[in-house]
Amino acid sequence: MSKKLVAVTSCPTGIAHTYMAAEALQKAAAEKNVEIKVETRGSIGAENALTDDDIRQADAVIIAADAKVDKSRFVGKPLVEVGVSEAIKDAAGLIDRALSAKAPDLVTQVQEIKEERKAQATGWYKHLMTGVSYMIPFTVAGGILIAISFMFGIETAATEGTFAYVLNYIGGQAGFGFMVPILGAFIAYSIADRPGIAPGMAAGFLANSVGAGFLGAIVGGFLAGYLVYYLNKWIRLPRTLEGMKPVLILPLLGVGITGLIMVYVLNKPMAAIMTGLQNWLTGLSGGSAVVLGLILGAMMAFDMGGPVNKAAYAFGTGLLASQVYGPMAAVMAAGMTPPLGLFLATLLAPKKYTAEEREAGKAAAVLGISFITEGAIPFAAADPFRVIPSIMIGSAVTGALSMAFGCELMVPHGGIWVLPMGNVITHLGLYLLAILVGTVVTAVVVNLLKPNKE
């Protein structure tokens, strides 16, 4: 059977090079007796577009482009990427390189997917994610320090003057205490750049002071960000006074106006919503806890690190600032099972997976125990309609069990590696059981759905 390649060519104006490169590749492929399909992305638009089937059957992918080409549809394929002129100059050499290229290992792929997603994020989602990502270090440090302080006994940790108390104080005040202000600060930073930081942080601080928690900080951060963004745009000063804008005018108006709106308008309703949410969550038991776990779990698996996953994650993490730890536990457990379940699936039914997928399974296992849900993406990209429902079911089961068992987690990340650290998790045994059950469910469901490879 002859080898099969797919290629994409593209150039800045899309009039000449795109097509010359395509022709060169087709000519060289014919001489080598290699099958090739070339998608041209020129000014006419995409012609001869590659279908999912084309890509699945291809042994390798060539991208010869000076314009940006979305690589997500080629996940897991051996891929060579060059400038468009390279294909015109030496199409034969390029084909040889593609045929000898190796598929990237799973970890590299996952890295690339994460980078690409980050670059693609736009608008409110990007702002929120920027805020959350700056908040995480405070949450991690705070959560672990508090957990360690509890290893000395809850009583000791509460007794002033003890070492445990100091740890608890650092974790609680210097760690968790900054979560909400930092969240507000960097949402605003994402919107308005540097001038956004002070007003955003002020909004978060004020929200925190009345118990409006992460919801208050999100609303306040967006308010501060857009306020300063437009102040910066609208306020025009004479050249000689322009220097006063960043050091005097924007901070004063930004913090002042944002602060007043927070105190007189937003704080009360946001605090009421937050308190209501807190009470509802802490009072959750039985059926409703299970339902929340199911939903959060399914969300974690739905897009594996995408916006829906991150929404569930931000919810769990944000609640840590309000001392609500149950959803965080469900979220992390559910985020671990997709790669873990797929790993187990490749072990249970090796016939249903290609050699590369079995190899990728091992890497997925490591990503899974480290709470990197994206580890499941290469499997999902290859077979979305079977894989995504399976991992959603598994994650929903895990999320529900974690909630039902009353597991509480004080850190927002780290997977299995943070669990041995004393009291970061309550009911450690049951928590591991929840993860294990979801992993098995995922593996069994996906293997039931998947046909044997011939």
Added chain:
Amino acid sequence: MSIQDLISPETVTLDLKARTPEEAMAELGSLLVKSGAVTDLPTYLQAVKAREALGTTAVGFGVAIPHGKSGAVSRAAVAFGRSRGTVQWESLDGEPVRMVFLIAAPDGAHDLHLKALSQLARLLMHEEVRTKLLAAENPVDVVNALR
């Protein structure tokens, strides 16, 4: 629409005087002005040079295909020039440039024009076509070589 509709004997010269890319663009550009395809030469050449700045269009095999999309183009057209010497053009394969295709596309060009241009680009990758172009004795031969 086919390549034949883009190029005519009057936009072909077998005695390209230019020694540099800029001269070649201007020399062939004036042919396109004469044929009525380009209405405002400086504006059009600006687009061509902007494209050239993104990366050389001397694609190797002695061929360069400078091109530009501009409002100063009234209809898609191609001019061809063959030099008795060579044009100093930084090419992908380091070979000196002997043949230049100057391509003009109007803003928001109709797909048919662009399709014809893409066919021309594909043709040039074939050695038989280039040999015919090098052997052409008159402008009509050039147009026929692109059939």
